Each structure stands twice: as C-alpha cells, then as structure tokens.
Amino acid sequence: MARYVAWRLAQSALVLWAAFTVAFAALYLLPSDPVSIMAAGGGEANAVSDEQIADLQRVHGLDRPLWEQYLDRLGNALTGDFGLSVQTGDPVTEVIAEALPGTLQLAGAALVLAVAGGAGLALLATWTRARWLRQVLLSLPALGVSAPTFWVGLLLVQLVSFRWGLLPAFGQEDWRALVLPAVTLALPTGAVLAQIFARSLRTALVEPYADTARAKGASRARVHFGHAAPNAAVPPLTVTAVLLGNVLSGSVVVETVFSRSGLGRTTAAAVDAQDIPLVLGIVAFGAAVYVVANLLVDLAHPLLDPRVTVGGPAVAA
Amino acid sequence: MARRRLALPAVLLFAAGALAATGCGASESGAGGGTPEAGGELTFALASDPGCVDPQQQGNNDAIYPARQLVDSLTDEDPETGDIVPWLAESWEVSEDARSFTFHIRDDATFSDGTPVDAEAVRANFDSIVELGARAALGSSYLAGYEGTTVDDTHTATVTFAEPNGQFLRATTTFSLGLLAEATTSLPPEERCTDNIVGSGPFVLDEYRPNEVVVETRREDYAWGSSLWRHEGPAYLERLTFEVIPESGVRTGALRSGQVDAIGGVAPQDEAGLDDGGFTVQSRVNPGLPFGLTANISRPAVSDQAVRRAVLLAIDRQEVVDTVLSPSFRPATSTLAHTTDTYLDLSAELTHDTAEAERLLDEAGWRPGPDGVRVKDGEPLTLTVLWAENFGPNENALQLIQQQLRAIGVDLTLRSTSIAEFTALREEGDFDYTWGNATRTDPDILRTQFSAGLVNVARLPDGSPLEEALQAQNAVADPEARAEHSAAAQRLVLEEAYSVPVFELTTVLGIADHVHDLDFEASSRIQLHDTWVS
Numbered sequence: 001m002a003r004y005v006a007w008r009l010a011q012s013a014l015v016l017w018a019a020f021t022v023a024f025a026a027l028y029l030l031p032s033d034p035v036s037i038m039a040a041g042g043g044e045a046n047a048v049s050d051e052q053i054a055d056l057q058r059v060h061g062l063d064r065p066l067w068e069q070y071l072d073r074l075g076n077a078l079t080g081d082f083g084l085s086v087q088t089g090d091p092v093t094e095v096i097a098e099a100l101p102g103t104l105q106l107a108g109a110a111l112v113l114a115v116a117g118g119a120g121l122a123l124l125a126t127w128t129r130a131r132w133l134r135q136v137l138l139s140l141p142a143l144g145v146s147a148p149t150f151w152v153g154l155l156l157v158q159l160v161s162f163r164w165g166l167l168p169a170f171g172q173e174d175w176r177a178l179v180l181p182a183v184t185l186a187l188p189t190g191a192v193l194a195q196i197f198a199r200s201l202r203t204a205l206v207e208p209y210a211d212t213a214r215a216k217g218a219s220r221a222r223v224h225f226g227h228a229a230p231n232a233a234v235p236p237l238t239v240t241a242v243l244l245g246n247v248l249s250g251s252v253v254v255e256t257v258f259s260r261s262g263l264g265r266t267t268a269a270a271v272d273a274q275d276i277p278l279v280l281g282i283v284a285f286g287a288a289v290y291v292v293a294n295l296l297v298d299l300a301h302p303l304l305d306p307r308v309t310v311g312g313p314a315v316a317a
Numbered sequence: 318m319a320r321r322r323l324a325l326p327a328v329l330l331f332a333a334g335a336l337a338a339t340g341c342g343a344s345e346s347g348a349g350g351g352t353p354e355a356g357g358e359l360t361f362a363l364a365s366d367p368g369c370v371d372p373q374q375q376g377n378n379d380a381i382y383p384a385r386q387l388v389d390s391l392t393d394e395d396p397e398t399g400d401i402v403p404w405l406a407e408s409w410e411v412s413e414d415a416r417s418f419t420f421h422i423r424d425d426a427t428f429s430d431g432t433p434v435d436a437e438a439v440r441a442n443f444d445s446i447v448e449l450g451a452r453a454a455l456g457s458s459y460l461a462g463y464e465g466t467t468v469d470d471t472h473t474a475t476v477t478f479a480e481p482n483g484q485f486l487r488a489t490t491t492f493s494l495g496l497l498a499e500a501t502t503s504l505p506p507e508e509r510c511t512d513n514i515v516g517s518g519p520f521v522l523d524e525y526r527p528n529e530v531v532v533e534t535r536r537e538d539y540a541w542g543s544s545l546w547r548h549e550g551p552a553y554l555e556r557l558t559f560e561v562i563p564e565s566g567v568r569t570g571a572l573r574s575g576q577v578d579a580i581g582g583v584a585p586q587d588e589a590g591l592d593d594g595g596f597t598v599q600s601r602v603n604p605g606l607p608f609g610l611t612a613n614i615s616r617p618a619v620s621d622q623a624v625r626r627a628v629l630l631a632i633d634r635q636e637v638v639d640t641v642l643s644p645s646f647r648p649a650t651s652t653l654a655h656t657t658d659t660y661l662d663l664s665a666e667l668t669h670d671t672a673e674a675e676r677l678l679d680e681a682g683w684r685p686g687p688d689g690v691r692v693k694d695g696e697p698l699t700l701t702v703l704w705a706e707n708f709g710p711n712e713n714a715l716q717l718i719q720q721q722l723r724a725i726g727v728d729l730t731l732r733s734t735s736i737a738e739f740t741a742l743r744e745e746g747d748f749d750y751t752w753g754n755a756t757r758t759d760p761d762i763l764r765t766q767f768s769a770g771l772v773n774v775a776r777l778p779d780g781s782p783l784e785e786a787l788q789a790q791n792a793v794a795d796p797e798a799r800a801e802h803s804a805a806a807q808r809l810v811l812e813e814a815y816s817v818p819v820f821e822l823t824t825v826l827g828i829a830d831h832v833h834d835l836d837f838e839a840s841s842r843i844q845l846h847d848t849w850v851s
Binding site: 031032033035038052084088099154161168171172258259261262265272274 | 740742
C-alpha cells in the first residue's frame with residue numbers, strides 16, 4: 001500500500017511538472033508580453049516609451065533569458081512561491097486564495113446537486129415500471145449534456161430572476177444568489193453521472209448475483225438499492241475526478257453569466273492579460289486538485305469493490 | 318477604449334427587435350425634473366471589472382467610473398464648450414511656449430484622511446505618476462518630458478516640461494491626473510490597487526472586491542466641487558455600489574427587474590427595448606478617434622494614395638450605423654469625433670461615392686479581374702485588416718464594410734486577434750489596415766497616433782506635412798493657434814486617407830426613472846456628485 005501511494009505520488013509530481021512546463025511554453029510562445037498588454041490599455045494607441053516598458057519588464061524579470069526564467073519560476077514554485085501578479089502586483093498565492101472561496105462554494109454546491117440529481121435520476125429511471133417514464137427519464141441526461149451551459153444560465157436568469165423575480169441574478173453575500181449558478185453548473189455534470197450510473201445499474205440488475213438475491217427472496221427494493229446500486233456506483237466514481245475538472249472549467253462561463261467572482265473569472269482575466277505568474281499559479285493549482293482527486297478516488301476504490309486491490313506496478317493484481 | 322465583452326456567442330435571448338429604429342433616440346443629459354433630494358443609494362452595473370481602482374493606474378475603459386468619483390482634478394472641461402474651468406485650481410497661467418504651467422490651488426480642500434490638497438500634493442502626485450511609468454500609461458504620457466514641479470508657495474505649484482506640451486492643461490481635467498493623498502502616492506503600485514486609494518473626491522472608497530463590487534460612501538464635508546457641477550457641498554447620494562456584471566443581457570435584465578438602478582455598456586440591440594420599457598437610454602459620443610481603418614502605408618497596395626482614397630469613398634458610414642449599431646450612434650464626420658476639442662466638421666470629405674472610388678482605382682491601374690476583385694500586374698487587390706473585439710459590434714461592422722468594399726472590387730480580409738495580442742501584432746506590421754479607436758478629449762491623440770516618434774500606426778515617414786501640424790498643435794498654449802494646427806492635421810489625415818473614420822464610439826447608459834441628473838463629463842464618463850434618487 002505504502003509503495004503504491006509512493007508510486008502514485010511520483011506520477012502526480014510528473015503530471016504537475018508537465019502541466020507547469022506546457023503552460024510556461026504556451027505563454028512564452030504568444031507574440032505579446034504582459035507588460036506591453038498593460039501599457040497598451042486594451043488595444044488603444046498609448047504613447048508609452050520603450051524605456052518605460054523595459055523598466056517594468058525588468059521589474060517582473062521578463063528581460064532575462066528564457067531558461068533562466070523557467071528554472072527560476074519552477075524552483076520558486078516548488079517552494080510554493082509563484083511570484084507576483086503582473087496586473088495587480090499582489091502575490092499569486094494571495095490572488096488564488098482570495099478567488100478560491102467563491103469557486104469552492106459554487107463547485108461544492110454544484111457537485112452535491114449533480115451527485116444527488118444524477119444518482120436520483122438513474123435510480124428512478126431503472127426503478128420505474130412505466131415504460132414511457134423510463135424512456136423520458138433516460139433521455140434527460142442527453143439533453144443535459146448537450147445544452148450549452150452559457151445558454152442554460154441565461155435562460156434560468158431570464159426566467160427565474162428577471163421574469164418571476166424569485167432569486168437574485170448576481171451577488172455573492174446572499175445564499176439565494178448561489179442557487180441558479182449551482183444548478184447551471186450541476187446540470188452537465190449531473191447528466192454525465194446519470195448516464196453512467198443508469199447504464200451500470202441496468203447491467204448490475206441482470207447480473208447473476210441479482211438473480212440469486214431475488215431467488216433467496218429479497219424484495220425488489222433490497223435488490224435494487226442494497227445489491228445492485230453499490231456495485232453500479234463504481235464506474236461513476238471513477239469519473240468523479242474528471243467531472244471535478246469539468247466543474248472547475250465550467251465555472252469560467254457560469255461565473256461570467258452570474259457575475260460571481262472566483263477562480264474562473266480570475267483565470268479568464270489572467271489569460272487575457274497574459275499574466276504569466278498568475279496563469280502558471282492557477283495551472284499548477286488546477287493540476288494539483290485534479291491529481292489529488294484522482295488519487296483519492298483510486299484509494300477509495302477497494303472500499304466499494306473488494307475485488308479491486310491497490311498495489312504497485314510490480315504487484316500482480 | 319470601448320467596452321470589453323467576453324467572446325461568448327452573440328446573446329441568444331435578447332435579439333428580438335434588435336435594430337428596429339425608434340424615433341426616440343438618446344438624450345444628452347440626465348433625466349431632470351423635480352427638486353433634488355439628498356440621501357439614498359445608487360447601484361450601478363459596470364460592464365467590466367476595474368481590476369485596479371487607482372485612477373492613476375487605471376486604463377481607459379468604462380471601468381473607470383468608480384475611480385472617477387474618488388478624486389478631484391486640478392481643472393474640469395465643459396462638455397458643451399470644451400472650455401477648461403476651475404476645480405481644485407482656482408486659476409492658472411500657461412507660458413506662451415507651453416512649457417510651464419502654474420496652478421493656484423484653492424485653500425480649503427482636503428483629502429479624506431484630513432491632509433491638505435496643496436502645492437506639495439500636486440508635486441508628489443506628478444512625481445509619482447512619472448515614477449509609475451508604464452503602470453500609469455495615460456498619466457505618464459500626458460507628463461512626457463516632465464522636468465518637475467516647483468512649490469512656489471503653499472497653494473501655488475508650477476509644472477515645467479523640457480519641450481512644449483500644449484495638451485497638458487486639458488490633461489489636468491482627466492482622472493489619470495486626479496490627485497491622491499501622500500498616503501497613496503508614497504506606496505508602491507501594488508499596494509494602491511484594491512485598497513489605500515485616498516483622494517479628495519465627493520466619494521470615499523469603502524471596499525473593492527475584484528470581479529464583484531466596488532462600494533463607496535459619501536464624503537460629508539466635501540465642499541470643493543468642480544465649477545461645472547449643479548450644486549455645491551457634499552454629493553446627494555450616500556452610497557454608491559458598482560456591481561460588475563459582464564454579460565450585457567444580464568445587465569439589461571437586472572435593470573428591468575429593478576435589481577440595479579443604472580447600467581453601463583448597453584448593447585445596441587437592447588436599446589430599443591429599454592426605451593419602450595420606460596427606462597432612459599442616455600448616451601454621449603466619446604471624444605477622440607472614431608472607430609475606423611488606419612492604413613499601414615509601408616505596404617505596397619495602400620502606399621498608393623488613390624487606393625486609400627477609394628477605400629474612404631467606398632464605405633457607407635450611415636449604412637454601418639443603421640445596420641449594426643443603434644440610433645445613439647453617429648457616422649464619423651472628421652478625423653476626430655465631434656465631441657473632441659478643436660473638432661473640424663469635414664463631413665463633405667467623408668462622402669459615400671462608389672463611382673469616384675472606382676474611377677480612382679481604374680486610374681491607378683487596378684482593373685476588374687475575373688472574380689470581381691481588381692488586379693494590377695497580376696496581383697489581386699486583397700487588403701488585410703487587423704482587429705480585436707474591444708467593442709461588441711466590431712465584427713458585424715467589419716463584415717458590412719467588407720461587402721461595401723467588395724462592391725468596388727476590393728477584397729478585404731478580416732484578421733481577428735485577442736485584445737491582448739493586438740498591440741504586439743500591430744508592431745509586426747503584417748496587415749494593410751488596423752481597426753480601432755481611442756477615447757481622449759484632447760486633439761493631441763492625433764499626435765500620439767500618427768507622429769513618427771510615437772505609436773505611428775500608419776507608419777508615416779518622419780518630416781511629413783502631417784508631422785509638422787501634429788508637432789505645432791502641441792507646441793503652443795494659445796487655444797486658437799492650437800485649433801488651427803489641429804484642423805490642418807485633421808484635414809491632412811483625410812486628404813491622404815491615412816485613416817478612414819467610420820463611426821463615433823458612443824457611451825450608452827440605461828437608467829431607471831427614479832434616478833436623476835446622472836451626468837456625463839467631457840470624456841463621456843459619469844460624474845455622480847449631482848445625481849439623486851426619488
């Protein structure tokens with residue numbers, strides 16, 4: 001077990017390093033640099049002298065050789081120091097820490113809704129005996145996956161907030177302002193969960209062990225919820241980490257439509273301004289979340305399915 | 318610059334009746350009526366996040382609104398006449414060579430931390446703006462050639478420049494040169510962005526949460542407002558809340574449903590609906606350079622004046638305004654927008670005349686080719702325009718211009734880029750035209766744009782007749798002499814068709830009925846000192 005965790009941690013470090021390096025290369029391949037963008041003030045013709053731009057580039061270390069900047073940024077990143085945001089001059093870690101609560105709130109609420117809604121829908125669709133209801137329920141996830149988040153968000157805000165006046169369209173202090181964005185963000189994620197869970201439930205219900213349970217006199221509910229559901233939960237669990245990534249990237253659109261501050265908006269602004277330190281910090285953070293989530297899912301796996309054992313690469317499964 | 322929009326799909330739900338021309342256009346001043354009442358709050362929806370609420374470090378888009386309320390300027394500009402009038406400075410003298418400017422500052426103004434607004438504060442501010450350099454892009458360019466500020470006595474300061482700087486007096490009306498207390502100017506730039514902004518303005522910064530909200534409260538002892546304002550003493554509103562709402566459809570809906578009192582960045586397609594719904598659509602043309610095409614004359618095809626003139630004549634400005642914009646907008650009538658100081662009406666030069674355009678191209682040897690695109694020496698007349706989405710309707714406007722040029726046999730290729738990359742690509746010069754605008758109240762923006770030593774978007778050689786006029790208008794202090802040189806420059810740009818102005822950018826606000834006297838200042842930004850709610 002310890003060996004397995006060590007192996008996975010090494011893998012994770014590699015993923016983090018690769019994400020950091022690819023982001024660094026992408027940022028430096030762009031034709032512009034953050035200082036010129038800031039001086040240009042949104043594409044207007046500003047008469048900022050070359051010396052002034054060079055001064056500011058020096059302050060941010062952008063005038064040094066590329067490999068030196070890379071090693072420096074990587075080395076500092078290892079100690080948790082991602083430097084200063086070019087836009088505001090604040091430490092990157094501080095900017096991320098300030099943006100994080102808004103997104104955590106949103107993503108947390110969305111995940112809860114997605115899991116509850118997705119699992120509920122799948123259970124209901126496989127439980128019902130009414131053929132038409134089953135068909136309707138099973139076609140809902142496809143709709144949820146294909147509806148663009150941006151469009152869903154605008155539709156909800158138009159109807160629920162502007163027409164019916166039930167919930168606010170923006171704001172962050174009031175919990176009621178969290179409802180619409182969380183629902184919007186939960187929709188595609190919940191739909192994917194529902195699809196996977198419904199499929200694996202249907203498979204589980206015709207497995208021999210389900211027949212055995214029925215033959216032993218277990219009730220329909222016992223077979224459905226007690227025997228099939230836990231087994232069928234494994235496939236959706238394995239994609240949880242991927243869905244977490246979806247939720248984080250979906251927050252860019254949802255935070256924009258619902259005028260919320262958070263990591264999504266911060267990321268969009270940082271990319272716009274080509275704020276190299278901040279983008280690198282966010283990429284490293286996002287990759288870390290993803291890696292940790294994957295690791296936790298893998299470790300939780302054997303708890304749900306005793307057939308799965310964790311072991312190192314050399315250990316026969 | 319114009320309002321920023323995220324590159325999201327064109328708003329799906331709000332397109333109905335988009336461009337139906339309505340009789341009721343826009344009014345130029347805030348809705349009046351009734352006796353002003355003190356008290357109350359205003360919630361205003363901003364189209365983009367300020368990023369930094371330091372007016373000296375701020376860029377030039379609508380997100381300046383909150384920062385504008387925090388500071389006073391030395392002078393103010395009358396939006397109607399263009400005259401420079403007293404604000405913090407009661408009077409001033411400008412040397413004839415426009416190198417030295419003496420300001421006599423009123424003796425009763427204080428910053429919100431109690432320190433006096435005096436000559437020393439003027440010096441500290443201008444010194445620190447020069448020090449900020451590229452971080453204060455606008456302010457430091459207004460102060461180009463700054464030699465220093467001398468404190469003649471407690472309330473008299475003289476600013477001197479190494480070279481004549483005729484534009485400087487009007488620059489002192491802007492937010493970029495608004496005065497901040499030493500508590501702010503002594504801080505490094507990063508510590509004066511989200512906090513620690515201490516000004517002498519009618520409102521005081523309470524809180525700024527990036528991408529979310531800016532909250533300001535009234536300064537109760539305020540008594541040194543601009544001579545242009547409707548009333549003296551503190552502002553009427555007790556509290557200002559600027560909500561950052563990036564999506565234009567959400568801003569409009571928030572206004573209609575009463576969740577905010579006023580909004581900025583009204584999309585052209587939303588205007589008619591607001592008008593009909595009992596809201597005031599209030600607009601003012603931004604001074605400065607209208608949106609238009611600027612030629613890169615280092616490229617072979619557009620190095621020919623005939624080709625540039627043909628492009629200028631082939632564009633139907635009125636059609637662009639009618640089709641992709643709204644009744645609040647106007648076609649360009651000169652090199653400068655009509656709200657700019659020293660603007661000269663050249664609408665007679667900016668006609669739509671395809672016959673003349675075709676004649677010019679025929680004469681220059683561009684003959685109609687097999688696919689309708691003109692050809693000369695085997696080369697098709699294909700021109701590339703570099704543009705960024707710094708204003709929502711840009712793409713539609715350019716597509717229409719593309720069709721209009723196609724009608725005279727010019728093939729226009731649209732090359733889009735992000736706002737971030739626009740400047741870098743513009744420096745590479747791999748295009749025939751750039752599309753853009755600039756908001757400034759002073760005609761000196763022409764020098765910034767075209768002078769060989771500055772941005773020089775058109776890549777003009779040094780020593781052109783235009784260069785002479787551009788330098789001359791900044792070398793004198795006398796307003797009449799400046800106007801003459803500026804007029805010459807505006808005329809030259811159109812004669813040579815270095816630039817093809819198309820439409821004037823307009824700031825469009827949506828305002829609820831209970832909000833009164835929400836005024837535009839000279840640069841078409843809002844000033845909330847006189848605003849009141851009923």
